[in-house]
Amino acid sequence: MADSVDRPASPSKGKGKLKDFSSEFDDLDPVVTYRHIFSPTIGPKHPLRVVALCDCNAFYANCEQVRLGIDPEKPLVVAQWGMLIAVNYPAREFGISRMDKPHEAVKRCKDLIVVHVATYAEGELEPKYHEKPDAKTHKISLDLYRRECIKVVNTYKESLIGGEIEKASIDESFIDFSIPVRDELLRRFPHLKDVPLDAPQGIDTPLPSPPSSVEWPENGNLVPIDPSKFDPSDKTLTTEQVIEAEKDLIPTWHDVCLSIAAELMSRMRKAVFERLGYYTTAGIGRNKFLAKLAASYRKRNTQNILRNSAIPGFLKPMPFQKIRNLGGKLGKALAEEFDAATVGDLLSVDLDEMQRKFGESAIWVYEVLRGIDRSEVKEKPAINKSMLASKNLPNPLSSTAEGPHWIKMLTSELAIRLHEARELTPGLWPKTISLHICEGWSDRKSKQAPFPSPRTVTIDLVLGEAMKLWNEMCKEGWRKGMKITHMGVSFHGITWAEEGQRAIETFLMAAPSRPVLTKDRARSVSVGVRDTSVEPARDVDIDDDSSYSFTCPRCKKEVSVPRKTLAECRNVSGENGDLASELQGNALAALKQEHEDFHFAQDLMRENRPIITNNTASGSGSPKRPVKKQKKGGQASEPAGIAKFFIQKGKT
Known part of the structure; x- marks a missing residue:
């Protein structure tokens, strides 16, 4: 059966316009069913959605x-x-x-x-x-503030289980409390966990009435439903005063969810203050847009709760040009076209008329004026794909000799930032480095090059690569009278690579006089695949290197797992001797496989045969790599290590 109220359709490309609302604000008290409670996800249209914005003061x-x-x-x-x-x-x-x-x-x-x-x-x-x-x-x-921002967000994450956190800026974060609040709601009201046997509509039956009163945290501000009853300049207005003025109000299940979210937000803010010493202000509402506005209701070390029933009274008197994206040309055009100053002034404008004047952008304006926001809270990737250090030069550079002064500072900043990022996410490394210069504000030039991959961050390394680009740029494009007003150095294509990972070319290089296992490579220990052919003795002291070494049958060299790697395995396993032995055994298995790969790559290089098939693997010209014999009643074992990337199965 269709709703008696004509609701708007979801905006979609090429679908025309939305239907008008029959009232100024929609779904202030939506019906909540058991289906909503049991939903595994809570999206932007869910009636129990709760979002907060927390802002560091x-x-x-x-x-x-x-x-x-x-x-x-x-x-x-x-x-x-x-x-x-x-x-x-x-x-x-x-x-x-x-x-x-x-x-x-x-x-x-x-x-x-x-x-x-x-x-x-x-x-x-x-x-x-x-x-x-x-x-x-x-x-x-601004490195200090970037580092502290990461600490704040990490504290949020540690204090909240099951929620989603999106860093909005260096001092603001959106927090979706919907899932943890729903879980806490079911814990406090266990009768909601099961659909009653006599429910007339089954899982689509509305929930029973919520409690007659809601406990609001003492350290918060409740936005009043009717602000006209209070002095707008009164900064001492308390939640108790608001509740007393609204004592006849019947609470909703969303009000209960808001109160739970306020408790969770209080704990998170307390953790930030106790650990880091930072004051915060939070706004809590049904979506990101309203949470952002609520955070500005009362500032400095507090939190503001915007209930659905308070949305009209909160938005109507607000100057609409204070709303994000309505303070520029669009906001000015709206004010002039409809002679409006506040949100309430624009609520009387019909959507058809607004669309005729402003096209498809009118849909967003029409909804946001009514407190509707369909955007989700999404955690941004921890890895930034690029890093930039730049400088607007107060005295333009007029000679090539002046460039190194600023390049040294820019590369120092980049090296420090990359090093700090790698401490949080080991294995990060940029693919390219770029140098940018501007003459005036329009003539922009840049040059980039692949960034080397020694996997160790040093300022000298970054400086050396940037200076190469600077020297090339000066040779190619420097002209008399040139004035550089801006300079920047940046990393691009920053990706994560597993520690110890090496490019395939390193396996095809000429062999050294003695095979060497570097410490960096030794740390790349596979603990997911166990080679049972290498089983060390149990409870062997790590000082006994002979238990974790082998003699290669081809080169007759003895290769051992580094003692540091063995110690790391013991540290990881704690008091578990069996686990320590297993990890150390895996380290030996990985070392053995790597040494076999070394000989296989040498054979490929000498024979100049990059592709080998199973049909010719034992014939003339093939690498002398041991091939496991076929088991009775079974198929031949798959090649191991690097060989599996070069062996092609023959036709049967």
């Missing part, structure tokens, strides 16, 4: 306050050259904002603490806090 200033051990109630600002990029809340009480210059801010507050961001200087391998950094010779570094 004055993040850069808070980072510096923690680094310096300064009382958080002291006014502090962070400067970058001649402007402020962060102002803490005590400083804001003096009327200081990011629009002020540092010297102007000091006039407003004589006790103001001004911290300039760290900078790179020539000859220094790391950024430092210089007393008087100069934009003509130094480069800013």
